[in-house]
Structure formats: C-alpha cells, structure tokens
Amino acid sequence: MKPLKIAYIRYHLREPATGIGNVCKNFELELSKYNDVQLIGLTPPPISNKKGILKIINKAWFVGWLKFAVPFLSIIKGADVYVEMNMLYPLFRFARFYFFIYDLAFVKMPEVVLNTNYNKRVSFLKRINGQKDKNIAISESTRRDFLEYTGVPPSTVDVVYLDSSMAVDPVTDGRAVPTTPYFLFVGTLEPRKNVTNLVRAFYSFSEQVSEEYHLYLIGKKGWLYEEIFKTIDEKPHLKDRIKWIGYASDQELSFYYMNAFALLYPSLYEGFGLPILEAMRHGLPVISTNNSSLGEVGGDAVLYCDSIEAPGILRPMLQLHREPGLRDKLIRKGYERAGLFSWKQFGDTLHTTFIQNR
Structure with missing residues (x-):
C-alpha cells in the first residue's frame, strides 16, 4: 500500500516561538518516523517584524x-490529507481535511476575547x-465544547494530548537564586487568566502569614x-512584593520554575494548560482551578482552588504554606503525572487516527 500523503503548513518556520509553531514542529518530527506516511511540508512566507503598512502587506x-x-x-504533490493547525479553513476542498482545535474560549467566554479574534x-x-472534515482536539474538554457548539458527529473528533518541549535546563548566567520564596x-x-483575583489572593495571603513571600508574573501583556x-x-x-517579569526565554522560565515555591494558575478556561505540565516536570507544586481541561492535565497531582474568586485561590495557598510534607507529596505526584504526556504519544495517536481513516 502506498504511503499516506499528508500536506501541512510548516508554521514552526514562520512563528517558531508560538504554541502552534511548537505543535507543528513536533507533528513533523514524530510523523516522519513512520514509513507508511509521507509528509508534504509547505513552507509559508516568512513573517515580518515590521510595523504599519509593511505588516499589513x-x-x-x-x-x-x-x-x-x-x-x-497540495494537489500537485498528490496529497491525500491536509492538516491545518491554525484554525483556518482553505478556500476549497482538495483533500480530506483535519483541523487542530485548541480551545473554544472565544465561544465560552466571548467577553474576554477581542472582537477580531x-x-x-x-x-x-x-x-x-x-x-467530510475530521478534527483533532487537544483535550476531552475541548472536544466536548467543540461537539456542543458545532453539532458534528462525535466520531469526527479525536483527542490528541500535547506535551511540553521545555527542557529542565535553567539559565546559567550567574544570576542569584532568590532568597525570598x-x-x-x-x-x-489577559482576563481569561484570572490574574486580578490571583493578585488579590496573594495580598490576602501576605496579610495572614508572618513570612514574606513574593509573586512573580511571567508573560507578555x-x-x-x-x-x-x-x-x-x-x-x-x-506592591513591591509583586514583580512583573514579562517575556522569559525557555531557559529563564526553567530557572523560575526550578526555584519557585508553587505555580499559581487560577485560569477561567484552558484548552490544555501547558504551564501545569511544565511546572510538574520541574518539580514545582501547582495550585490551579479545576475547570475546562485543567483537571485532565493535573489529575490528583494538583492542589485545586475552591473557586475562581480570591478567597477560593487563597485557601490552597495557605494550606501549602501551613501543612508540612504537602509540598513534597505534590512534587512526587507531579513527576508521575507529567510522565503520562509525551510527544511520542502525540505522534502515535495522530498516526493511528490518520491510518484508520485513510
């Protein structure tokens, strides 16, 4: 039997630092290992770092x-399948389509999404x-939301879990490890991350415990x-106890994961929740809300908030601070839980999906 020809856009060449770029890179790496699949990678125009009219062009x-x-x-190269990883629909049908579906935040919470998106x-x-179309959801939660909104047959949506590509490789530039936890x-x-309530919970925590803690916020505006x-x-x-760091490279982020007391991730909605997995890989306990896909990633290795409000976030923070041994227990469970996710599993599941539906 001839190999299944799979066309896709090589988004990792255009936007290597994005989540979609990372998914695409590992899609290519894992599926290239199979002899019954022939990848047809389509190289997109380079992204421009210019502003104004040049960016529009x-x-x-x-x-x-x-x-x-x-x-x-795709037609010239004889593609049997076309995989789109950026939720963009082609102009017309030229092969069997597969679409990656990451989340439906724009449907579930339209008030926190820009109108253009x-x-x-x-x-x-x-x-x-x-x-006619097949779909690949990155969590059972995303699959449920997608089925509820679109009404497509359940048999057309498969779940393929992601992994983290971040190595446990902290930056070694001589920076000192923070002495304050x-x-x-x-x-x-952005609003969906629930950072406002996180800050309020941190302030309440700081007023209730005698030890001094800080809060580091890593991420772009x-x-x-x-x-x-x-x-x-x-x-x-x-307020001086809160430090907004902004963007951090993978090595810098690895440093912050390695030396933190806990990750706070009280998000209102996630398609997967990658920081939870990254934290567990680094031996960092996680405090998270338990909605959408977050429980799928964290399992029983995460300390969950009672609610999305500040008091609900505060309770597990105090619990982790006050209970001896809890932090070590969460670290052990986190390592075990993180071991359930891998890019190899991602590739194997995709391969099975493509071959079974050829």
Whole structure:
C-alpha cells in the first residue's frame, strides 16, 4: 500500500516561538518516523517584524498564499490529507481535511476575547463540514465544547494530548537564586487568566502569614490587562512584593520554575494548560482551578482552588504554606503525572487516527 500523503503548513518556520509553531514542529518530527506516511511540508512566507503598512502587506501575502498556493501545491504533490493547525479553513476542498482545535474560549467566554479574534474563529467553526472534515482536539474538554457548539458527529473528533518541549535546563548566567520564596504565574496577561483575583489572593495571603513571600508574573501583556495593574496598585505597602517579569526565554522560565515555591494558575478556561505540565516536570507544586481541561492535565497531582474568586485561590495557598510534607507529596505526584504526556504519544495517536481513516 502506498504511503499516506499528508500536506501541512510548516508554521514552526514562520512563528517558531508560538504554541502552534511548537505543535507543528513536533507533528513533523514524530510523523516522519513512520514509513507508511509521507509528509508534504509547505513552507509559508516568512513573517515580518515590521510595523504599519509593511505588516499589513505581509499578512495579506500570507492569506493569499494560504488560499491559492496551499491548495495548488497540495494537489500537485498528490496529497491525500491536509492538516491545518491554525484554525483556518482553505478556500476549497482538495483533500480530506483535519483541523487542530485548541480551545473554544472565544465561544465560552466571548467577553474576554477581542472582537477580531472572535469573528475569525466563529467564521472558521461555521465552515466545518460534519460529514467530510475530521478534527483533532487537544483535550476531552475541548472536544466536548467543540461537539456542543458545532453539532458534528462525535466520531469526527479525536483527542490528541500535547506535551511540553521545555527542557529542565535553567539559565546559567550567574544570576542569584532568590532568597525570598515566591509564587509563580506563567501566561499572557489577559482576563481569561484570572490574574486580578490571583493578585488579590496573594495580598490576602501576605496579610495572614508572618513570612514574606513574593509573586512573580511571567508573560507578555495581552489585552484588557489594565485591571491587573490597577489591582496591584491597591496595596502600596505590599506592591513591591509583586514583580512583573514579562517575556522569559525557555531557559529563564526553567530557572523560575526550578526555584519557585508553587505555580499559581487560577485560569477561567484552558484548552490544555501547558504551564501545569511544565511546572510538574520541574518539580514545582501547582495550585490551579479545576475547570475546562485543567483537571485532565493535573489529575490528583494538583492542589485545586475552591473557586475562581480570591478567597477560593487563597485557601490552597495557605494550606501549602501551613501543612508540612504537602509540598513534597505534590512534587512526587507531579513527576508521575507529567510522565503520562509525551510527544511520542502525540505522534502515535495522530498516526493511528490518520491510518484508520485513510
């Protein structure tokens, strides 16, 4: 039997630092190991770091390439399957389509999503053909949300779990390990991450314990983040304990994971929740909300919040501080839980899905 020809856009060459770029890179690495699959990687136009009109031209160039060049090249190369990893629907059908579905935050929580992103994603979902298209959800939670919204047959949606590509390899540039214990948050500063309530919980924690702790926020400013910094300013006598670091490289982030007291991740909704997995790999206890996909990733290795509000986040923070041995227990369980996820498993599951549906 001839190999199954799978066409896809090599997003990791265009946007290597993004989550989609990372998924694409590992998609390529893992599926290239199979003899019954032939990958047809389509190299996109390079992304521009320019601003203004040049950025608009670059974006238009990519959209035109996606609509016309991708179908043409796929047909010329004889693709049996086309896999789209960026929730974009091709101009017309030229092979069996598979779409990666990461989350439905724009549907579940439209109030915290920019209108442009909302309109683009909803338009994509409306084009999904329940009889012809196949879909790959990155968690059971995402699969349930996708089925509920689109009404496509359950048999057309498979779950393929991701993994973290971050090595436990902290930066070694001579920086000193912080002597004051700190809680860590990792993620884009935007409403869905619930950072405002996290800050309020941290302030309450600081007022109830005698030891001094700090809070490090790692992540770029996203959108609608102003309320976070207003909340930080509400306690002038404590605000110096909160440090917004902004972007951190993988090695820098590994350093912060390695030396933190715990990860705080009280998100309102996640398609997967990668920081939980990254923290567990680094031997860092995790405090998280238990909604959407977060329980799928954390299992029984995470200390869950009672609610998304500040008092519900505060309780596990105090518990972890006050209970001897709890932190070591969570670290052990975290290592075990993290071992359930791998890029090899990701590739094996994808391969089975493609071959069974050929």
